[in-house]
Amino acid sequence: MTKILVIEDEKIIGEMISMYLTDEEFSVRRVETGRDGLEAVDAFGPDVILLDLMLPDMDGIDLCETVRRRFDTPIIVISMNTKVNERVRALNAGADDYMCKPFSMQELKARIGAAVRRYKPSLAAPAETAAAAADPDAAHGIGLDLQKRTVTVDGQPVETTFSEFELIKLLFEFPGRVFTRDELINTLRGIDSYVNDRAIDVHITNLRKKLEKNPKEPQYIKTVWGVGYKLALE
Structure with missing residues (x-):
């Protein structure tokens, strides 16, 4: 390391x-x-x-x-x-x-x-290996390949922006954990200097459109009212 x-x-x-x-x-x-x-x-x-x-x-x-x-x-x-x-x-x-x-x-x-x-050419930067990518079957059809920075739904690739991928990556690493908007803002700070509460909501809305069968009744990316968002995989 x-x-x-x-x-x-x-x-x-x-x-x-x-x-x-x-x-x-x-x-x-x-x-x-x-x-x-x-x-x-x-x-x-x-x-x-x-x-x-x-x-x-x-x-x-x-x-x-x-x-x-x-x-x-x-x-x-x-x-x-x-x-x-x-x-x-x-x-x-x-x-x-x-x-x-x-x-x-x-x-x-x-x-x-x-x-x-x-x-030190023998040292690699921390590897985001395929083994660290989530198993699509375990994730009800949603898959993440951290090495290739790709998202799939039922095996089909889904285009995401850089910020969207960073958000879904964080949610995927801690399924079930509720993240406040401030925590999600800090994840993107440095990537998107204009990120704020409204920007987070827009990114989440766009992710739902890309990942959910019914974005208005999301199965995966859940809103926890008054707090933030979580990823539900059960």
């Missing part, structure tokens, strides 16, 4: 990144200071480091230089600073990549995969 060290002192951003990468089957450790970051590089042995430049105890550029002198671990800087000279400073300090906040979580995952391929 690919190990990611997140050095980020902003709690909300750090937790969002950590939760997303954990869901994508990375092993994640997050710290909030440069000193803890240096200790974690030694103790955790990450395959990739995500480094915020604004840390409470030291300058991120200095930390990047320190890590690079001791390790060849790929470093991806994540920063609010969009200035070209700051990007150049980070790259000259030994960073392998630079991403400006806010960024797409899908792009972050892709950049991590690219860094791993360059430095």
